[in-house]
Amino acid sequence: MPRTHQAAWDRLAHVAVLDLPRLNGDSSTVVDPTVELDVDEVFGRRAPLVVEIGSGSGDALVTGATEHPDWDFLALEVWRPGIGHTLAKMSSATGGEALPNVRFVEVDAEVALRTLLAAGSVHEVWTFFPDPWPKQRHHKRRIVDAGFAGTVLRLLEPGGTWRLATDWAEYARSMREVLDAHDGLRLVSTDRAPLRPMTRFERRGIEEGRPITDLAYVRD
Structure with missing residues (x-):
């Protein structure tokens, strides 16, 4: 990590990054599947929960948590430098502190979300600009597929929303095909997500x- 990101990690990770039991040792990205997170205990309150899958450098996460202090945000990010970058942005936004309504889990989200959270406990799920794996032979690695849609559907509360964004037209078509065919999910908007800021990846x-x-x- 760059020096400023590492410094933010060293200062804030013990507060903002959850230390959960791992299936194959401390360096594993797979959470013990017998662990179900008590979200109310983690945040010290009961509030609408947003789960961001792949928070990247944290633009949407920091924006959302700052504009919605009445919501709690759980970011699942497998790339530690991304968490460090987000912590540095958070530190800049707060004058050096962690946002009290944000927690991270350094984990493979696709696997963890099968067991980590209670069914019907999530207000919104965000999947902004997931890796498009553009080559045909790599499409099976894309996170948005029928199996993962079932995982998200289990997590969402009735009326809860799954927000997605991509800059790959073919992946967008694939998302539509998968999710339109999934019982229990209904497309309600193709407008820009209200809390999603412009990022350098989107601009590029x-x-x-x-x-x-x-x-x-x-x-539904």
């Missing part, structure tokens, strides 16, 4: 001529 996609697609599906 636009500069390279790739259209941005936003999708919002609600659990």
